Amino acid sequence: MNVKEILQEYKRQNNITNDEIAQVLGVTKSTVSRWCNGQTKRINADTLEKLSQLMHLDMDQMKRMSTFSFEKPLLGTVKAGYGLFAEENLEGYIPVSESDYRKGDYFLRVTGNSMINAKIHDGDLLYVQACNDVPSGTIAVVLIGQDEVSVKRIIKSDTVLLLEAANPDVETKVFTKQEVNELPVQIIGKVIYAKTEIN
Numbered sequence: 798m799n800v801k802e803i804l805q806e807y808k809r810q811n812n813i814t815n816d817e818i819a820q821v822l823g824v825t826k827s828t829v830s831r832w833c834n835g836q837t838k839r840i841n842a843d844t845l846e847k848l849s850q851l852m853h854l855d856m857d858q859m860k861r862m863s864t865f866s867f868e869k870p871l872l873g874t875v876k877a878g879y880g881l882f883a884e885e886n887l888e889g890y891i892p893v894s895e896s897d898y899r900k901g902d903y904f905l906r907v908t909g910n911s912m913i914n915a916k917i918h919d920g921d922l923l924y925v926q927a928c929n930d931v932p933s934g935t936i937a938v939v940l941i942g943q944d945e946v947s948v949k950r951i952i953k954s955d956t957v958l959l960l961e962a963a964n965p966d967v968e969t970k971v972f973t974k975q976e977v978n979e980l981p982v983q984i985i986g987k988v989i990y991a992k993t994e995i996n
Contacts, residue, residue, distance in 0.1 A: 800832060800840065800848075801832065801833060801834070801835040803852065803854070804818075804829075804832055804833050804852075805833055807851075807852050808833070815829040815830050815833065816829075818851070821847075821851055822844060822847045822848060822851065823847070824844060835867075835868060867892060867893050867894065867895055867897075867898040868890035868891060868892055868893065869890065869891055869893055869898070869901060869902065869903055869904055869924070870887055870889075870890055870891075870903050870904065871887070871888040871889050871890065871891050871903070871904040871905070871906065871922065872886070872887060872888070872903045872904065872905060873886045873887075873888065873905060873906065874905060874906045874907070874908050874946075875905040875906070875907060875908070875923060875938055875946045875947065875948050876907075876908050876909050876911075876945070876946060876947045876948070877907045877908065877909035877910060877911045877912040877913075877917055877918075877919065877947070877948050879911075879941075879945070879947055879970065888906070891904045891922060891924075893924070897924065897989070900924075900926060900989050901924045901925055901926045901989045902925060902926055902927040902986070903924075903925055903927070903986075904922045904923060904924055904925065905922070905923045905925060905938065905946075905948075906920070906921075906922055906923075906994075907919060907920060907921045907922070907923060907948065907991070908920075910964060910967075911949070911962040911963065911964045911967035912936070912948055912949070912962065912963045912964065913963065913964050914963040914964055914965075915936060915950070915963035916991060917936075917948065917963070917988075917991045918991075918993070920993070920994065921991045921992060921993055921994070922991065922992050922993075922994050923938070923948060923988050923989075923990075923991050924988070924989040924990050924991075924992070925938055925986035925987065925988055925989065926986060926987045926989055927985065927986050928984065928985075928986060928987050929983065929984055929985070930984055931951055931984055931987045933951060933952055933953040934950065934951070934952065935950070935951055935987060935988075936948065936949070936950050936951075936987075936988040937949070937950075937951050937984050937985075937986060937987050937988060938984070938985050938986040938987075938988065939951070939960060939982060939983065939984055939985065940982075940983045940984075940985050941980060941982055942980050942981075946985075947960060948988060949961055949962060949970070950962075950963065951984065952969075956973065956974060957971050957972060957973055957974070958971075958972045958974075958977050958982060959971055959972075960972070960982075
């Protein structure tokens with residue numbers, strides 16, 4: 798277990814709030830909230846000692862557990878192809894490095910094989926930075942209409958928007974400016990990287 802998990806269990810067992818913990822430790826409520834959701838990655842030694850006393854844990858144990866893991870949420874699936882409706886369901890959290898933590902916002906699980914030549918395979922996890930625009934040539938997550946999510950290379954011109962597959966068996970979709978506005982076709986994220994999930 799890490800400090801996040803220990804704190805959550807301590808709060809559950811003792812029916813204590815973040816505000817009450819903050820008052821005892823002399824920190825802000827938002828600081829305790831960041832500990833509880835894993836956003837804060839380090840706790841200074843003095844505060845860690847107070848925390849260990851509050852929860853009746855050995856200081857050495859607390860030091861070992863105070864190395865928080867960096868995680869981002871896994872929010873359902875994205876189609877590497879066309880025709881799959883969006884499923885934005887929190888499935889859990891995926892560990893990331895400290896440097897990658899700042900680069901992206903969430904993961905999506907890939908369904909389909911239209912991006913295999915871009916090294917994006919069925920079942921892979923895409924790490925995505927939330928945004929509403931990307932440069933032409935960028936692989937992005939696109940919302941088509943209000944219910945279909947796809948991952949494609951974005952190609953822009955003055956008259957059309959192309960969603961280009963990275964598989965010769967899958968056709969490129971072409972949308973006029975009018976279709977982009979009326980459907981609409983919206984860029985919702987930039988793909989940072991794809992990785993294969995290890996079970």
